[in-house]
Amino acid sequence: MVIYKYTVEKRQIKGERYMLNDEICKLRDKLNKSIEDNEDYEVIYKLSVELDELIAQFYSNENNKKPEEIAR
Numbered sequence: 001m002v003i004y005k006y007t008v009e010k011r012q013i014k015g016e017r018y019m020l021n022d023e024i025c026k027l028r029d030k031l032n033k034s035i036e037d038n039e040d041y042e043v044i045y046k047l048s049v050e051l052d053e054l055i056a057q058f059y060s061n062e063n064n065k066k067p068e069e070i071a072r
Contacts, residue, residue: 020058027051 031047 017061020054024051024054024058027054
């Protein structure tokens with residue numbers, strides 16, 4: 001069942017992309033709140049580094065897409 005396998009893999013890729021995007025949004029909100037609340041620099045820095053890593057991972061996944069995935 002090649003078609004089924006392809007469909008399942010495609011859903012997993014989309015699911016991972018959306019999940020990563022959700023994580024980025026949540027962490028960005030947490031970072032913004034910590035800045036607004038004047039939290040300790042170490043906390044802000046840690047959140048910022050975590051956010052940078054997630055964004056890098058997101059773009060890495062985007063750059064590794066096949067051409068037919070980009071059109072969707």
